[in-house]
Amino acid sequence: MAIDTGGGLPQVARPMNAAPPVSPVYRLPDPLPLDSGQVLEGCEIAYETYGTLNPDKSNAVLVCHALTGDQYLASPHPITGKPGWWERMVGPQLPIDTGRHFVICANVIGSCMGSSGPASLAPDGQPYAMRFPVITIRDMVRGLVALLDGLGIERLHAVVGGSMGGMQALSLAANWPTRAARVLVIASTARHSAQNIAFHEVGRQAIMADPAWNEGDYYAALSKPDNGLAVARMAAHITYLSEAGLTEKFGRRLQDREAKGFNFDAEFQVESYLRYQGSGFTQRFDANSYLYITRAMDYFDLAEEHGGKLADVFAGTQSRFCLISFDTDWLYPTAESRHIVHALNAAGAKVSFVELSAPHGHDSFLLEHDQLDRVVKGFVE
Amino acid sequence: MTGLRPDLAAIAAHVAPGSRVLDIGCGDGALMAELEAASGCDARGMELDGALVERCVSRGLSVVQGDANLDLANYPDKAFDYAILSQTLQTATRPDLMLDELLRVGRRAFVSFPNFAHWRTRAALLLGGRMPVTRALPVSWYETENIHHVTVEDFRDLAKMKGAKVERAWFFSNEKHIGAPAANWRAEFAVFELSR
Numbered sequence: 335m336a337i338d339t340g341g342g343l344p345q346v347a348r349p350m351n352a353a354p355p356v357s358p359v360y361r362l363p364d365p366l367p368l369d370s371g372q373v374l375e376g377c378e379i380a381y382e383t384y385g386t387l388n389p390d391k392s393n394a395v396l397v398c399h400a401l402t403g404d405q406y407l408a409s410p411h412p413i414t415g416k417p418g419w420w421e422r423m424v425g426p427q428l429p430i431d432t433g434r435h436f437v438i439c440a441n442v443i444g445s446c447m448g449s450s451g452p453a454s455l456a457p458d459g460q461p462y463a464m465r466f467p468v469i470t471i472r473d474m475v476r477g478l479v480a481l482l483d484g485l486g487i488e489r490l491h492a493v494v495g496g497s498m499g500g501m502q503a504l505s506l507a508a509n510w511p512t513r514a515a516r517v518l519v520i521a522s523t524a525r526h527s528a529q530n531i532a533f534h535e536v537g538r539q540a541i542m543a544d545p546a547w548n549e550g551d552y553y554a555a556l557s558k559p560d561n562g563l564a565v566a567r568m569a570a571h572i573t574y575l576s577e578a579g580l581t582e583k584f585g586r587r588l589q590d591r592e593a594k595g596f597n598f599d600a601e602f603q604v605e606s607y608l609r610y611q612g613s614g615f616t617q618r619f620d621a622n623s624y625l626y627i628t629r630a631m632d633y634f635d636l637a638e639e640h641g642g643k644l645a646d647v648f649a650g651t652q653s654r655f656c657l658i659s660f661d662t663d664w665l666y667p668t669a670e671s672r673h674i675v676h677a678l679n680a681a682g683a684k685v686s687f688v689e690l691s692a693p694h695g696h697d698s699f700l701l702e703h704d705q706l707d708r709v710v711k712g713f714v715e
Numbered sequence: 716m717t718g719l720r721p722d723l724a725a726i727a728a729h730v731a732p733g734s735r736v737l738d739i740g741c742g743d744g745a746l747m748a749e750l751e752a753a754s755g756c757d758a759r760g761m762e763l764d765g766a767l768v769e770r771c772v773s774r775g776l777s778v779v780q781g782d783a784n785l786d787l788a789n790y791p792d793k794a795f796d797y798a799i800l801s802q803t804l805q806t807a808t809r810p811d812l813m814l815d816e817l818l819r820v821g822r823r824a825f826v827s828f829p830n831f832a833h834w835r836t837r838a839a840l841l842l843g844g845r846m847p848v849t850r851a852l853p854v855s856w857y858e859t860e861n862i863h864h865v866t867v868e869d870f871r872d873l874a875k876m877k878g879a880k881v882e883r884a885w886f887f888s889n890e891k892h893i894g895a896p897a898a899n900w901r902a903e904f905a906v907f908e909l910s911r
Contacts, residue, residue, distance in 0.1 A: 656772060675779050676789035684759065687779040688768040705769050712773030 356412040357382050357405050357441070357448050362480045366443070369633075372467040375457065379481045380448025381405050381440035384424060385432035387485075394487045395435045395714065396478065396514070397424065398495035398502035401627055402567075402619055404447040407439035408432070413618045419700065429711035435491060440481050442474040442502070444626040449477070452622035453553060463622060464550035471498070471634045475505045479513065492516035492714050496699040497666065498627070501634050504674070507655070508636055508647045518713055520658045520706075521699045523670035524644055524677070525635040530665065533573050534628040537566030541621045550622050563621040564612030571611050576662035576695035580604060637677075644677035651678075655685040656713040658699075658706065665696040686713065719745055721892065722801055722827035722906045725885045729908065730754055730825075734796035737761065737820060739783045740803035744771035747778070759795075761786060784808045787816040794820050801827040804870075805861040814877055818911045823882065827906040832866035832899045833888075850889075851903040867899040874909055882908040 357380040365373040382405040387394060397407055397420065404411070408418040408425050424430045424437055441449035444466070452466040482490070493514040495503040500522025507517040523530070541547055544562030552558050572580075584604040588594065591601065600606040637644040655678050659671040668689045678685040690705050692698035699706065719727060723746045730736060732754040738747050741760030744767075750756035760778035762768045771778035779786070783800070784807060798821030800813070805828050807813040817824040829851045830836075839847035846856035854861075865873075867886070874881055886893050886902035893901055 654777065672781075675781075676786070679779070679786075679789045679794075680791055682791070682794055684757075684777040685779060686768075686772045686777050687781070688765055688772060689780055690765065690769070705766075708773040709769055712775055715775070 359448055360481050360484050362477070362484075364480075366473070366477055366480065368467055368473045368476075369470040370468055374443065374450060374467060377443060377450045377477060377480075378448070378454070379440050379443065379450070379477055381438060381481060382407060382409060383439075384408050384437040385435055387436040387487075391485075391487050392489070392491060393435050394482075394485075394490050395430060395437045396482070396490050396493045396506075397430070397437060397439045398478070398493065398499035398506075399439060399442065400495075400497040400499050401570075401631065402615065402624075403499070404445065405439045405441045406447075407437065411618070414614075422702065423707070423710065429707045430494065430714055431711075435714070438481075438485070438487075440478055442627070443477045444469045444474065444623060444630060446620035446623040451620065452550065452626055453620045461553040463553065466622070466626060468629055469626060470630050471501045471505050472509060472639065474630065475502050475509065478502065479506070479510055482513065488513070490514040490516075492518060494518040494520075494710075494714065495522065496520035497522055497696065498631055500666075501631065501636075504636055505634075507651065507653050508640065511648075511651050511653065514653055516713065517653050517655045518658075518710065519655070519671070519674070520710075521660055521663050521666055521671075521696055522657075523634075523666040524637065524647075524674050525670075526632050527670075531632045533569060534632055536569045538625050538628060540565035540569065541625060544621075547621060550625075552621075558616070559621045560613070560616040563616050563619065563624060564609070566612075566621075566624055567615040567619075568608040568612040571608060573665045574695060574697040576664070576693060578662065579694045582693065583607075644674065645680035648678055648681040648683050651681060651683050653683070654713075655683055656709070657685070657687045658709060659687075659689045660692045660695070660698040661689055662691075662693060663696040663698065719749055720801075721887045721890050722885075722904050723749075725887075725892070725906050726799055726801065726825045726827070727753070729883065730756060730797055732756070735759075735794070736797045736799060737790070737795040738799045738801070739787070739817070740801060740806075741767075741771065741776075741778055743767050744774060744776045744778060746799065746801070747771070747776050748774065751776070783813060783816075787813070787820060790820040792819055793822055795822070797821050797823050797825060799825045801825070802829070804828045805863050805865055807863065810863050810865065811873060811877070814873060814879070814909075818877070818879055818909060822910065824879075824909045825906060826870070826909065827904060828865055828870065829861070830867050830886075830899065830902045830905050831864040832868065833903050834900050835903075837900075849903075867902060867905050870905065870907060874907065877911070879909040879911045882910050884908070 362377040366377040441447040493503045500519035541562035544559035547559035589606040640647040659668040675687040738760045747758040768780040798817040836847040885906040886898040887904040
């Protein structure tokens with residue numbers, strides 16, 4: 335369980351979302367300005383911490399979560415009861431060692447595990463739903479920086495993230511360059527490609543095509559757009575895996591039957607697996623959050639934010655960077671990491687980069703990988 | 716300098732303390748680690764082999780996995796005080812272009828390479844009539860990464876053609892430093908320090 339050594343933060347006990355209020359929640363003292371020009375009043379950020387903050391507050395490591403991740407980094411998820419999403423990486427004696435570091439993981443704004451999002455109550459007492467402002471990755475990071483301010487952490491020992499978490503780490507390094515000494519970006523990208531946006535649009539359309547979505551207004555209804563959300567998750571899940579990985583895991587094997595049944599049941603194991611993934615996801619995730627966060631990712635183009643040239647984004651940075659890609663990741667392929675590395679080289683930044691070999695595609699960053707562990711440990715120490 | 720290969724030890728001994736250094740083909744990072752620890756240098760590395768990059772990063776060095784034939788282009792002019800290319804020139808697609816890149820990204824360059832005109836190599840070719848497999852060139856022609864064999868005199872010619880000045884040179888045989896006389900016969904390895 336998390337040890338809260340944050341101390342003295344104004345916390346809100348009242349549940350704002352469907353999720354049980356297990357994590358401490360930090361209520362931002364000021365309205366949060368957003369890239370859209372809007373502001374978010376009364377913004378709340380739910381977070382977990384692991385380890386102990388040292389007296390000079392120099393040992394903090396911020397881990398940023400991915401699209402459907404949350405703050406339950408190294409402690410059980412309150413809804414699913416499953417272990418934290420990176421328990422194999424974060425803990426005592428692990429590559430991100432909670433014996434040395436004070437590790438923070440916060441739910442991004444727009445999400446649904448205790449931080450302000452479309453399921454939260456607007457000032458009028460009703461859920462925001464689609465009235466929640468459209469946010470960006472930089473807005474999420476602005477929220478995280480506000481949390482760091484609240485915790486009194488001026489400079490992180492490291493910011494770490496995989497996938498969308500990597501985008502946040504990059505955004506932090508680009509926009510708040512003095513706030514992190516080390517920046518570790520795993521299986522990520524500096525911009526969403528047309529293909530990335532296309533897959534997300536499939537997911538969003540699946541949600542919006544579900545009659546239960548009801549223009550986002552379903553929080554008081556008997557049914558939620560679970561079917562649409564499940565399809566969105568199924569489509570996305572395919573992009574997280576490699577073809578070889580799927581073949582190895584499922585091949586063309588049939589599910590619980592000896593022969594084809596000439597019907598549209600989940601006849602193949604891979605169908606059954608995707609359906610399971612899709613329906614499981616709806617138990618813990620809000621469909622509107624999925625819309626908002628995928629939109630934020632699609633908007634992400636770090637160079638565009640800084641005049642179009644990625645090297646300019648990092649000009650003068652004093653942070654050390656490490657980028658890691660996986661050879662079978664076709665969602666954010668190695669070329670995207672190289673693109674960032676080249677920009678960092680051009681900016682004269684201290685940067686490491688390695689492409690690791692792993693059979694499981696994009697999801698490899700979450701799975702067992704000794705080389706990944708060694709690189710993370712070596713860089714974060 | 717203990718434990719460093721002789722050519723790397725020579726380079727380590729002659730890099731000015733506190734310099735910014737790019738080690739191209741840095742291997743397991745031995746030279747970089749030495750330069751950072753002993754000379755307070757800001758060392759960066761480039762290495763093609765991912766397993767070696769992993770070892771470098773896990774020991775805290777800043778190394779990118781990259782192909783020197785392609786990826787040097789991303790570094791700005793004179794980004795480093797020294798660009799170091801050890802035992803890699805002879806594996807380059809175009810050693811002449813790589814030398815240009817070294818002298819573009821670095822104010823000075825160190826280049827080390829096995830000398831194909833060492834007497835053993837000459838003897839193996841002259842008397843044996845086959846591509847030499849020697850102490851300095853231990854891999855057979857069909858699997859060696861050395862696709863552009865070069866001699867001390869070839870390298871001097873290339874440097875001259877490129878308008879590069881040879882600041883210093885060191886020669887090695889049997890892991891030991893030897894003098895410059897007749898180096899093209901006697902040296903198994905050579906290290907050149909260039910400027911332009």
